Amino acid sequence: MLKVWRKVIATGNVTEPWEKAVPPERSRGEVVVQQNIPCQGCNHCANVCPTNAIKVYQGLPMINQRACIFCGLCVEHCEAGCLKQTSNYKLAELGGSLGENSGSELKRQIRRTLGRSLHIRHLDIGSCNGCDFEMNHVCNPIYDIQQYGIDFVASPRHADLLMVTGPVTRNSTQALRMTYEATPNPKLVMALGACACSGEQIFGESYAIRGAVDSQVPVDIYVPGCPPRPQAIIHGLMLALDRM
Known part of the structure; x- marks a missing residue:
């Protein structure tokens, strides 16, 4: 037991606060529609989506974030380039938002x-x-x-x-x-x-x-x-x- 305590004291605290472990920018997260780039209505993004997470409604892609698996196929096949994949991971759904909590x-x-x-x-x-x-x-x-x-x-x-x-x-x-x-x-x-x-x-x-x-x-x-x-x-x- 004393050997364990000596090791604990010598090692110190190795746990890092989780809020510092932010995913890098290159990580795949939420897919968003860029409002400044108009959609051409080609439906390529909806056709390649493996989970039917995208529907094109009145010339505007609508993304169901619950079904999105962040594969990026929609972004790759979007001819107009109006879809963009971000590193945003805070997609949990509930009424309101708690913002940044430590x-x-x-x-x-x-x-x-x-x-x-x-x-x-x-x-x-x-x-x-x-x-x-x-x-x-x-x-x-x-x-x-x-x-x-x-x-x-x-x-x-x-x-x-x-x-x-x-x-x-x-x-x-x-x-x-x-x-x-x-x-x-x-x-x-x-x-x-x-x-x-x-x-x-x-x-x-x-x-x-x-x-x-x-x-x-x-x-x-x-x-x-x-x-x-x-x-x-x-x-x-x-x-x-x-x-x-």
């Missing part, structure tokens, strides 16, 4: 809202595990959300929030509903990833897939992406606290 503010908000830690139960209902890997990163030394009072629990009966990944499959439908019912009130549900948010998954049409999470249970927070970055997941948790 880690210390996140910790204060959790204590102010719950008076204790925020407990999360993760539920994989059919994902490819891409979102699950990114979700695991929020507990690593760089982001370390446990230092702000956020913990993952093994039982939905101990959870405040359900973090659901993947599209709803037929075999997982009952498990999703039973897990939702077992979570005590007040409870929140977060759909994590493009598949969970929109149901327009890249797996294609299948008899085994029923669609988005909100087709079976109410969803409070949508965190799109394929997969969403750890920073996007933390931003979604901030919005979840605002809803709670």
